[in-house]
Amino acid sequence: ENSLLGLKELSAGDIVSILDRAAYWEASFPKQTDTLHGKFIANMFFENSTRTRFSFEMAQKRLGAQVMNFAAAASSVQKGESVYDTVRTLESTGVDAGVIRLKPIGLLAEIAQKIKMPLINAGDGNNEHPTQALLDLYTMRKHFGEIRGLTVSIIGDINHSRVARSNLWALTKLGAKVQFCAPETMKAPDLAGLAPYVSIDEAIRADVVMMLRVQLERHEQGLMTTAEEYRANYGLTVERMHAMAKHAIIMHPAPINRDVEIDDELVEHEKSKIFEQMSNGVPIRMAVVERALS
Numbered sequence: 001e002n003s004l005l006g007l008k009e010l011s012a013g014d015i016v017s018i019l020d021r022a023a024y025w026e027a028s029f030p031k032q033t034d035t036l037h038g039k040f041i042a043n044m045f046f047e048n049s050t051r052t053r054f055s056f057e058m059a060q061k062r063l064g065a066q067v068m069n070f071a072a073a074a075s076s077v078q079k080g081e082s083v084y085d086t087v088r089t090l091e092s093t094g095v096d097a098g099v100i101r102l103k104p105i106g107l108l109a110e111i112a113q114k115i116k117m118p119l120i121n122a123g124d125g126n127n128e129h130p131t132q133a134l135l136d137l138y139t140m141r142k143h144f145g146e147i148r149g150l151t152v153s154i155i156g157d158i159n160h161s162r163v164a165r166s167n168l169w170a171l172t173k174l175g176a177k178v179q180f181c182a183p184e185t186m187k188a189p190d191l192a193g194l195a196p197y198v199s200i201d202e203a204i205r206a207d208v209v210m211m212l213r214v215q216l217e218r219h220e221q222g223l224m225t226t227a228e229e230y231r232a233n234y235g236l237t238v239e240r241m242h243a244m245a246k247h248a249i250i251m252h253p254a255p256i257n258r259d260v261e262i263d264d265e266l267v268e269h270e271k272s273k274i275f276e277q278m279s280n281g282v283p284i285r286m287a288v289v290e291r292a293l294s
């Protein structure tokens, strides 16, 4: 099984071997390879993306694969064709593997059971975003040398976050301590008991302070708080940054709501790994795409 649907089901050994292989690919930059010469990969994004889609394409091209980008807005999805029929159609044309991003919860697992080509999850609803968490772990390992023993605070909209879930599964398998910080309305009932909720003052004293985007598009009844209130109560402000440990780092999967969950001037602060996370997405996705087709 070469699909990558999530990190919950992956062993610590599998995760470490992906991180190691990504380090191998990063060390080979800027050289390109023909490792996947003759392989066809479809990027199927049924939900918008900038960095995941673009870095998958960069990774696939660096591996020498033929890349096909499917745009839902210009497809027969607009005529009512289902996601399953769309994926099955692309598979029928001879595509060797698919990268897929979907909004409906549970749909990816259902489709993966009926599709023979390997599928890589590029984010499904609030369930998992495995390559994001892998690039997050890769970034932490590069900075600290190892994951074991780190305390990682994940702060913000935990309930709507596939990034929080994939990080929780992977970080705990690799021996890190995960803690959450969120307002009541953003706590995740399905994760109760798996990581403690701490105050914002405690959360910012961790080794890794990972801020999450407030996902306005997923809040059906609105935030029930203003951006200013959110920033004051849960945002990483400059003042809070000064209370962080000297060695600690700031992370955020992006896109970012500047001056809501993180102050504008912290995005490219020396403590921030935000753009390095995006760079690290390329070698991680090379390792994952290579694994899918090996």
Ligand code: CP
Residues within 6 Å of the ligand: 048, 049, 050, 051, 052, 053, 123, 132, 253, 254, 255
């Ligand atoms: N972090 C992330 O998944 O960003 P995109 O939605 O732009 O791909």
